[in-house]
Amino acid sequence: MMETALPNFHFHDLHPEPEDFHSDVIAGLRQTPRQLSPKFFYDERGSQLFDAITRLPEYYPTRTEIDLLQRHGEDMADMLGNDGLLFELGSGSDTKIRVLLDALQPQTYAPIDISREPLRLSAGTIAEDHPELEVHAICTDYSKPLALPGVVAAKRRSAFFPGSSIGNFDPGQACDLLRRIANIIGPEGRLLIGVDLKKAPSRLHAAYNDSEGVTAQFNLNLLARINRELDADFDLAAFRHEAFYNAQLGRIEMHLVATAPQRVRIDGCCFEFQAGESIHTENSYKFSVEEFQALAAQAGLASLRVWQDDDALFSVHCLQPI
Structure with missing residues (x-):
């Protein structure tokens, strides 16, 4: 049509x-702790995955x-x-x-x-x-x-x-x-x-950690988008999805946690990740x-x-x- x-x-x-995406990603990864905006989840693949969620x-x-x-x-x-x-x-x-x-x-x-x-x-x-x-x-x-x-x-x-x-x-x-x-x-x-x-936190945990792993794919797709659109070299296999309920703040937090040390390059910028270090990708109050x-x-x-x-x-x- x-x-x-x-x-x-x-x-x-x-x-x-496009440079807004570029500058936001660089700025977010330079923060302590590192974070990326959830608004960038929704490229074509991300939108398909969220629809499946x-x-x-x-x-x-x-x-x-x-x-x-x-x-x-x-x-x-x-x-x-x-x-x-x-x-x-x-x-x-x-x-x-x-x-x-x-x-x-x-x-x-x-x-x-x-x-x-x-x-x-x-x-x-x-x-x-x-x-x-x-x-x-x-x-x-x-x-x-x-x-x-x-x-x-x-x-x-x-x-x-x-x-x-x-x-x-x-x-x-x-x-x-x-x-x-x-x-x-x-x-x-x-x-x-x-x-x-x-x-109940158990109900929230299940909603953001589904048994089919679709939410994990959705979260990791953000790194795939950065690789594709910003010519980065994240090793997606070296990150895992993590979501939990932060009762004190009343919110679900989603993170991508490095499972091994790695060095990531994005347009001349270099980011060192240690095992266990996370990128905070979303809050859901x-x-x-x-x-x-x-x-x-x-x-x-x-x-x-x-x-x-x-x-x-x-x-x-x-x-x-x-």
């Missing part, structure tokens, strides 16, 4: 330049959130209001947004994602399936201040932020991001956001409903309604700027 063949599909490529029996967040959308989609649509512009941050798989689009029926849908080709494919398919819907796909990094295309800036707005992606940000960063979303949607806008809830509502309030967003499953695994919040 070509975007030019669909009059209702528009692709706005605001993707960060969402279907694993141990990984409850995706199916639980989809069930909440299916059960309460009409109520959520009533809270958001229809006939306006719906942003989706971190669009990824289109399963969740299709449920919401059917209930909400907005005039315009604007998915925002950093991964160019998965975004183009997903948004283009939605435009093809919904010829009555104006689709403006925006390829950019939503973790940074957003400069929206003028064609979508003036409409009445709401936003959908699924998947508990807000948990990938430290509390201060999450608060800043929520403030930016509040500014995007405006004083009359609404935000529908998925939030993973605190639960978990919240109680009250904790997340307090975080949202710090960002100037008031809670209007919360939906959660019977087992209190996952929640979806509707927020409005104060």
